[in-house]
Amino acid sequence: MGDMDSGVKLERSDVVRSFWLWTFFSHANYNYERLQGTAFAHAMTPIIRRLYKDPEQIKAALKRHLVFFNTEPNVGGVIHGAVIAMEEQRANGAEIDDDAINSVKSGLMGPLAGVGDTISQGTITPILLSIGISMAAAGNILGPILYFVLEIGIMLSMAYFFWMQGYDRGRDGVTSLLRSGLLDKVVTGASVLGNMVLGALTYQFVHVFVTFTVTIDQSNFELYKLLNSILPGLLPLAFIVLTWWLVTARRVSPILLLGIYLVVAMVGAYPIFGEVACPSILNPFFQPDYCVPAPPAV
Amino acid sequence: MERVNYSRRMRLVALAISAGSLVAMLAVGPALGADGENPTAGLFQAILVGLGYYLSNSPWLAGQGGFFGLYRPLVAGFLVGIIFGQPVEGAQIGAAINILYLGFISAGGSIPADPSVAGWVGTALALAGGLDAQSAIALGVAVGLLGTFVFFTRMSVDAVFAHWADERAEAGDISGVARMNWLPPQVFLFVISFFPATLAVYLGAPVVSDAIAWLQTNLPWFLKGLQIAGGMLPAIGLALNMRFIFRGPVVAYFFIGYILSVAAAGGVNIVAIGIIGVALAFLHVTFVGNRGMQQSGGM
Numbered sequence: 241m242g243d244m245d246s247g248v249k250l251e252r253s254d255v256v257r258s259f260w261l262w263t264f265f266s267h268a269n270y271n272y273e274r275l276q277g278t279a280f281a282h283a284m285t286p287i288i289r290r291l292y293k294d295p296e297q298i299k300a301a302l303k304r305h306l307v308f309f310n311t312e313p314n315v316g317g318v319i320h321g322a323v324i325a326m327e328e329q330r331a332n333g334a335e336i337d338d339d340a341i342n343s344v345k346s347g348l349m350g351p352l353a354g355v356g357d358t359i360s361q362g363t364i365t366p367i368l369l370s371i372g373i374s375m376a377a378a379g380n381i382l383g384p385i386l387y388f389v390l391e392i393g394i395m396l397s398m399a400y401f402f403w404m405q406g407y408d409r410g411r412d413g414v415t416s417l418l419r420s421g422l423l424d425k426v427v428t429g430a431s432v433l434g435n436m437v438l439g440a441l442t443y444q445f446v447h448v449f450v451t452f453t454v455t456i457d458q459s460n461f462e463l464y465k466l467l468n469s470i471l472p473g474l475l476p477l478a479f480i481v482l483t484w485w486l487v488t489a490r491r492v493s494p495i496l497l498l499g500i501y502l503v504v505a506m507v508g509a510y511p512i513f514g515e516v517a518c519p520s521i522l523n524p525f526f527q528p529d530y531c532v533p534a535p536p537a538v
Numbered sequence: 539m540e541r542v543n544y545s546r547r548m549r550l551v552a553l554a555i556s557a558g559s560l561v562a563m564l565a566v567g568p569a570l571g572a573d574g575e576n577p578t579a580g581l582f583q584a585i586l587v588g589l590g591y592y593l594s595n596s597p598w599l600a601g602q603g604g605f606f607g608l609y610r611p612l613v614a615g616f617l618v619g620i621i622f623g624q625p626v627e628g629a630q631i632g633a634a635i636n637i638l639y640l641g642f643i644s645a646g647g648s649i650p651a652d653p654s655v656a657g658w659v660g661t662a663l664a665l666a667g668g669l670d671a672q673s674a675i676a677l678g679v680a681v682g683l684l685g686t687f688v689f690f691t692r693m694s695v696d697a698v699f700a701h702w703a704d705e706r707a708e709a710g711d712i713s714g715v716a717r718m719n720w721l722p723p724q725v726f727l728f729v730i731s732f733f734p735a736t737l738a739v740y741l742g743a744p745v746v747s748d749a750i751a752w753l754q755t756n757l758p759w760f761l762k763g764l765q766i767a768g769g770m771l772p773a774i775g776l777a778l779n780m781r782f783i784f785r786g787p788v789v790a791y792f793f794i795g796y797i798l799s800v801a802a803a804g805g806v807n808i809v810a811i812g813i814i815g816v817a818l819a820f821l822h823v824t825f826v827g828n829r830g831m832q833q834s835g836g837m
Contacts, residue, residue, distance in 0.1 A: 260600075261716075263600055263601045263602065264597045264598075264600060264601045265719055265720050267597065267605065268596075268597040268719055268723055269699050269700065269703075269718070269719045269720065269722075270692070270693060270696060271694070271696030271697040271699070271700060271723075272694055273697035273700055274697070274700045277700060278700050278703045278715070278719040281716075281719070282715065282719035282720070285713070285715065289712055295710045298712060299707060299709075299710040302706075302715050303704070303707045306700070306707055313601070358782065360606075362643060363783065366640050367812075369610060369612060369636060369640060370640065371809065371812055372612050373633040373636050373640075374633075374807070374808035375807075375808060375809075376612060376615075376616070376630060376632065377630055377633045377671065379629075380629075381629050383612065383616075383629060384612050384629050384632065384633075387612055388607050391602075391607065392602050392603055392606060395602045395606050396602055421828070424828050424831070425823050425827070427831075428788070428823055428827070428828050430819070431783040431786075431788045432788050432822045433791075433819045434779075435784065435789065435790075435792040436791045436792070436794060436798075436811055436812070436815035437808065437812060437815060438776055438783070439792045439793060439796035439797075439798070440795045440796070440798070440799045440808055441637070441640075442773075443800055444799070445637050445776070446773045446776070447769030449769075471800075473796070477793075477796055479770070479773055483774055483776075483777040484776075486777075487777045487778060488777070488780070488784075494778060497774055501771055501773075501774065502676060502763075502771075505763045505767035505770055506759075506760065506767070509760070509763030510759050510763070
């Protein structure tokens with residue numbers, strides 16, 4: 241590409257401006273027909289403005305980027321970076337036709353949506369949320385603040401990194417990044433951490449109890465105490481594994497499950513066997529003050 | 539008109555608008571808000587909640603601050619708490635509601651529920667009704683289910699604006715294409731998100747608080763049921779998240795995390811568990827690697 245001295249070069253600031261447009265507006269006009277299609281064109285406007293002067297070329301470039309597009313907006317930015325690099329080469333006379341650009345977009349958007357959603361929505365977000373939720377539930381307002389700062393900081397840096405990787409390394413770079421296995425390592429490591437945190441959250445938030453009491457020879461055997469003598473916290477653990485099995489293996493709809501659990505809870509609360517006594521709630525074993533609190537003040 | 543730094547100006551305007559609304563929300567809300575122990579949802583509080591709900595769906599907070607920030611009930615609950623002058627309670631309610639949406643993933647334009655409306659409107663109603671965090675979960679979920687209509691309406695109607703963008707492209711109007719991606723869809727989104735949320739809080743709060751008062755005297759077991767449900771429903775949210783990570787050899791770490799908490803009887807905080815988790819993640823990736831893990835993303 242040594243003989244292109246007369247060509248148009250993009251400024252670094254054009255690429256950065258394009259990045260910010262995408263970061264802000266990727267879902268501003270999210271719709272069933274094109275999903276992020278208009279947002280892609282929006283993000284390309286600084287690039288088109290710099291590279292093309294001929295009205296026909298501008299028109300063609302705008303239409304080229306208004307087509308259906310959908311990917312994960314942070315990791316997927318690597319596509320935009322690569323497409324910007326291709327547009328730049330094309331404006332400088334390289335043999336890159338519409339099909340080449342379209343195939344990079346449509347070929348990469350699926351895989352990167354998968355990888356990206358796994359990383360951003362599937363692992364980073366729930367892990368940070370879990371930490372924030374756990375803190376907030378204990379009455380610490382740093383929970384939401386810490387979550388917000390860390391989440392936005394990580395997402396923005398990640399998005400910027402992938403965007404620039406795409407631009408600097410082009411489409412071959414994207415493919416090699418996908419093949420390097422680095423992303424899989426990150427996902428595996430995050431799953432380890434995610435599982436630990438989910439386990440802790442289960443302890444903190446899942447409370448199930450049985451009020452069942454067996455009377456033999458005038459001595460009461462409370463079922464929950466029996467279960468806890470096997471393993472403290474056995475019941476919530478069994479309950480979460482059951483729920484996981486239902487939604488994963490049995491594919492029970494979460495909404496249906498929600499309804500079922502609500503009904504079970506209401507039946508459990510209905511004073512058919514007399515008033516539900518406080519000590520029958522399972523968790524007082526660990527949290528003696530977990531008794532059903534006084535009715536909320538109105 | 540074809541100035542190149544149009545986008546920079548846009549960005550500044552965007553940040554100014556959203557930062558301004560946030561400051562207004564945080565400063566003016568409590569001042570006009572709660573008197574005494576029971577926060578009342580005045581029109582002004584309701585408007586701030588409606589504004590917060592719109593912002594959570596909008597692009598104005600650098601994109602990320604919406605979907606990854608204000609959209610989450612944890613953050614929304616905290617902000618609603620500030621609006622009502624009860625930040626700690628708000629954060630606790632938001633946290634409890636958020637548990638249900640821990641496994642929430644919006645992919646390919648499908649959304650199973652609306653965490654944001656559950657966080658914003660749900661927390662506001664729970665605070666107004668004097669519900670505790672655990673009982674608020676069921677209320678939040680109910681509101682969240684109703685909220686999906688905003689998403690579907692928006693996804694359908696916004697397709698029109700894509701065709702407006704086509705027309706601008708045909709005319710070679712670069713700024714016009716850019717404008718069609720934000721101006722009409724955001725005006726539309728504001729109308730369909732701000733007004734329903736504001737009305738739901740303004741009209742709904744007295745209804746919810748009356749209903750709870752009535753339940754207390756007439757059907758106390760129902761409120762107890764809500765509380766029990768609050769101990770069961772989080773299992774669904776957690777299980778939905780487990781769909782993605784509870785597989786392969788790493789499931790072992792779930793049990794480690796749980797038993798660690800049980801053994802410490804809640805005495806280890808989440809940051810300590812997180813640090814142990816990072817250490818174990820490092821060891822796992824170093825010595826086991828990806829063995830036994832499914833390929834991510836379907837490549």
